[in-house]
Amino acid sequence: MSNIVRFAQRARAAHPAAASGGIAPLLASFAHHRRQPGDAYWLKENGELLGVLSALNRRLPELALSVYQPFVEGAADMVAFHPQYARLILNLITSLEDLGYPGGLGARLADWMLDQGLVDAEVNDLQRAELRFLMARHGRTVAFEGLDERLTRFMSRPETFAIPNPRAAYDLLHAVFYLADYGRKPLKLQPAVVESMLMLGSLSHLEGNGDLLGEVCLALHYAGEVLPPLWLRHLRAENTAFRISPGTCPDSSDCYHIFLVNQWLFGTIEDRAFGDAYSGGPMSIQLNRPAISPLREWSQALRAQGNRRSADWSRMRSLCRDQVSENAFARADLGAAESPMFDRFFARFARASRPVPIWPEARPA
Template identity: 35%
Template sequence: MSNVVSLGLPRRPGLADRQALLIDNFARNRRATDDVFWLKENAEILNILATSGALLNEGALAPYDLVYAGLEERLKFFPQYYRFLLSICLDLEDLSVGSSKGTALCHWASQMGLADSELSDLQRAEALRLLNRRGITCEDTALKDRLHRFINRSETFVLPNKKAAYELTHIVFYLSDYGVINPQLDEAAIASLEYVGLLAYLDQDVDLLAEVCVALRFAGGTVSAIWEDWIAREMNGFVLQASNTGRHDAYHEYLVTSWWAMFAEQRSFPGVASENGLHVTRHATRKGPLRAMSEYMFHLGPARNGDWEAMRQKMTDAVGAEGVDILTGAEKSCQRFGAFFEGFARID
């Protein structure tokens, strides 16, 4: 006689089911496939699934069948979007959709010299990484030297600068081939990542901090438990709503934190998406003290002091009760906090 009693509770979809619903929404419901933001969003979710080794249900990627079939025509007509299109193609193949099309498209992009159209070193690095995935080796020692020189300049990353911060994390992604190889980072580059992590934590920027934690893992660095515990808690604030538009929502924070969670062995892709649309909102728990810290230091003028021990009490008074908890957590989260604050103070 069985002792198991069925309570008639609804089955909560597992990870693979939740991922399949997300894929279907990004592929079909949020934007039209001729919208460049469709390319951006779908390149992002496929990249996250492919680089984390996601195991998907059979048929989960069927919404991309027509897209994959038409990639040659789309790439040749829209070569300006080649990085998105190649990324989608290669990730679909690595996730077991199709096989040899990516090699042919990479050879075509190489013959057309599309990577030579890039002015940005970051975008050129992404392009060369894509081509290399299908065996087209484009070694550019000068480019690699410039990338390392940028990420080794740690003083860049003690100041709030979102553009530089995201360039740093993405350079590490490309140099490491998303965790496949050792990116051979100098200690100065590890310091840069930790400084950006401190800025992100002080700003309570879950998107950027999740990227930093993934980049540190790819680089073989030590990831702060304080940072990761906070990201895990913040993931409870995502709400998935049915909608036919994804404009101005928190989809990127949702995807990146779930990507981090898969490496950190945390529960990823919280919530269950509707079959009829997806709009992601996030309820942040607190506002970070970073802005108050910066304003206080600016108004101190010549009285600024880069010695954290001397400034701790004054800064604690400046950020208010809620900011104190975050500031204290930041100090405890990273051994380089004193060096970070010295640069953040901007003493002439």
């Protein structure tokens, strides 16, 4: 894992990527101005940015990528001391090399991980799927017995994805991304898996969660499915509503991830991404959102119905009319009119048929 290929030193002003409006300032901001370089959050955020650019099949000039040279040169020491971050480090290096970073370090890191037995250190199937995907990007094969069957079983239960569960939502969508090699190979999913994504899409639209809704649309696109126009309208409105401002975001809790997913989606389906003029240095990405989401309003209103709660959308629409805001009511009406399988989604979201458990009396100690 030595012999790192260094970039040739060039005058920054001579390269157009260094000018305001190119991608280089955005990379520099993520590399230097959001998180402490090299910590787990830094690896996550920079891995997400570079992963989106890789999924869009971008090739970037050396000067733009050179902001990551210190990370690449320190990767061997980092992974030796932090083997628990090996998959994160491999992910970032893989994306860098997809984008044009020279040196072949990814393949050497993959071999080192295999030699160290780190493929056996993953604790769940999604991490195993990601590692298998990353290894395959470097021509290495790892086999996890029964992995695809377990992933398919998990993804084929639409009921899971019709109620708020961020962990399950993340796992569903990223399993699709890994199986599709981020759009590099065709993917045909079972109808139940597509239904699961439609349930999650209806939930995300009702919540106004453009982050999750954008990933749902990407996963559906990779699976060759038609994207609902209602969901795309919501995401296009957000596309024009992001505000990128100079200055540090104190806790890095801005809307950077929603922005990245939005750019990824429209870069994929319309070849239109990262067209803003980015200035160098710290920046924050903001998007106005309601303090209380329509999803939460509807969830609270439905639970308040008690024994009157029903899986029938029309009945619940009437009963909950005065218990939710105009915005929440209008959002649900839009979903009912245009979201695929909305009736199935609402029946599951209402949880009217879910029996209340009757616990046996505890035995005396």
